[in-house]
Amino acid sequence: MKRWMKLAAGAVAISLATAGCAGSGGSGNTAQSNANAPQQLSGELTVWLMTGSAPESLTNALHKEFQDANPGVKIKYEIQQWNGIQQKLTTALASQTPPDVIEIGNTQTPAFAAQGVLADLTDSVNDLNGSQWLKGLKDSATFDGKTYGMPFYAANREVIYRKDLFEQAGITTPPASRDEWLAAIDKLKAKFGSDPDFQALYLPGQYWYSLLSFIWDEGGDIAKAEGKNFKSTLNSTEAKAGLEFYKKLVDASGTKAPKDNDEATPQQAGIYGGGKVAMFIGTPGEVATAAKTDPTIKDKTAAFAIPGKSAGKSAPVFLGGSNLAIPLNSKNTAAAKAYLKLLSGQKYQTEVAKGGYVPGTSTDISALSSDPFASVMAKAAQNGRAVPSSPKWGEVESGQNPLKDMMTAYLTGKKSIDQATTDANAALDKLLAGS
Structure with missing residues (x-):
């Protein structure tokens, strides 16, 4: 580095000396013009x-x-x-x-x-x-x-839903709050619940991307920065409230989705395409996937933002x-x-x-x-x-994701919410710390 600085200083001195010897001719103006010219990339x-x-x-x-x-x-x-x-x-x-x-x-x-x-x-x-x-x-x-x-x-993600089923159940406008969402589920179950295969909302037990919306909507997070590191906050009051609402939604929905797997296993868009599901939480691209099962379903489908706790305000999304x-x-x-x-x-x-x-x-x-x-x-x-900008986050998603374990344990009743979040918090801390 010192050698480079000496060489650079010498080059500058030579350039200045050369410019000084140029007299009052045009070369000084040319040098100034070249200095102001856009850099030529190559x-x-x-x-x-x-x-x-x-x-x-x-x-x-x-x-x-x-x-x-x-x-x-x-x-x-x-x-x-x-x-x-x-x-x-x-x-x-x-x-x-x-x-x-x-x-x-x-x-x-x-x-x-x-x-x-x-x-x-x-x-x-x-x-x-x-x-x-x-x-x-x-x-x-x-x-x-x-x-x-x-x-x-x-x-x-957004809530993807069947317009025709909503209309038949008497739901005239998409839900704009959590309470309205739950009320819409009740109306759908009242209208179509006699069909044992009907699901008002398909919601897998390990769909942690959706859980994030409810944790964030409660004012919580999954981890907080502490200097260059991150500390898990899954056992905070706010994170617990988000998990509690997730369970409330699962319990109310009539979902037949597995509690020990995520939205990809089985592929939720395919389940929706089967015609017995009124709603699921997904990305717009999943509508095309559903249409592979039923080509007519796209025309019957619309979407609304994931409702928030406060009326008229959608929940934060990952x-x-x-x-x-x-x-x-x-x-x-x-x-x-x-x-x-x-x-x-x-x-x-x-x-x-x-x-x-x-x-x-x-x-x-x-x-x-x-x-x-x-x-x-x-x-x-x-x-x-976004998820925490931790260099270890890839290991959370690709390995034994503590959020998934937490959700299954709580939804199935194997652990109380306090135990599930405490265990997940400790496991996430280990991953984020790299141990």
């Missing part, structure tokens, strides 16, 4: 985006505009598959020749940031439309007070999505930042929205307004949250 820019994240129309237009503005840069665009991407990213980021722009899941960002393999983008936030960033994703891109990613897109980052060892950081700057603008964020996602760096969700499912999702996303 070299190869390798971009890794995940399959399904960006439509070809977006990337084609983006890459053409970028290369027209930067003819010295060659973009090497590679679409990656989700299967096996964790290991592929780990290997690439540890190398001396990683890609220059990567897409990573929002729960992966803190882990890679903690490993010191991502470039610090804190000083570039304003250039990347930072004032418009979706808050929940912004939090996921932050680690130890610094920013290591740019929000790309998000999706979140934002799942992606961030874009620049590997620390990128050989073309300047071009990578310019690429992100272009992508963060309104033009391309609108294209992200047209693809059915909530844009990560724009508060303009008008492109989603015509879609009855995406529009509800986008509005709810403005009250979205």
Whole structure:
């Protein structure tokens, strides 16, 4: 480092001396002009985006505009598959020749940031439309007070329901509070409950993404930051209240979903597509999955935001999505930042929205307004949250998730709420501490 500083100082001295010898001719003005000229970018820019994240129309237009503005840069665009991407990213980021722009899941960002393999983008936030960033994703891109990613897109959950069944049960407007939601369940059961296969709400016992909404709505959280570390708060009064409401919803719903499994086993959209379920909590994309079972079901389906405790205010939702980052060892950081700057603008964020996602760096969700499912999702996303930005969070989701164990234990009556939350709190603390 000292040797580099001496060489740099010598270069500056030579430059000044040369300028001083130029006299009153035009070379001094030329030097000033060159100093103020935009930086000319060059070299190869390798971009890794995940399959399904960006439509070809977006990337084609983006890459053409970028290369027209930067003819010295060659973009090497590679679409990656989700299967096996964790290991592929780990290997690439540890190398001396990683890609220059990567897409990573929002729960992966803190882990890679903690490993010191991502470039610090804190000083570039304003250039990347930072004032418009979706808050929940912004939090996921932050680690130890610094920013290591740019929000790309998000999706979140809503209540997907059968319009025809609601009408037949006399429910004229979607529920706008928890109490109205429970009342709607009662009306649906009164109308269709004679059918032993009917379920007013399909709600699995380990659907912890949905549980988060109720914990957050009560003012609680699953963990709180303590310096660089996180401390579990599953045994707080607020977290317990959220879990209690979840049980109340399960008990009232008539759900036949397993209490010891999540929404993916069995796939809840397929159950909804069977025609005996009035509601489930899911993402807009699950409507298309349900239509594989019954092609007519989409026209019978609508959505409303997960109701909150207070009337007219929806519950906070978990934002799942992606961030874009620049590997620390990128050989073309300047071009990578310019690429992100272009992508963060309104033009391309609108294209992200047209693809059915909530844009990560724009508060303009008008492109989603015509879609009855995406529009509800986008509005709810403005009250979205992220899981704790702990580098250990990936181990929570991929391993023996304490939240799932807690939910099953409490819902089945194997443990009291105090015991279930105390045990889960201790287990989560161990995972977050890395022991």
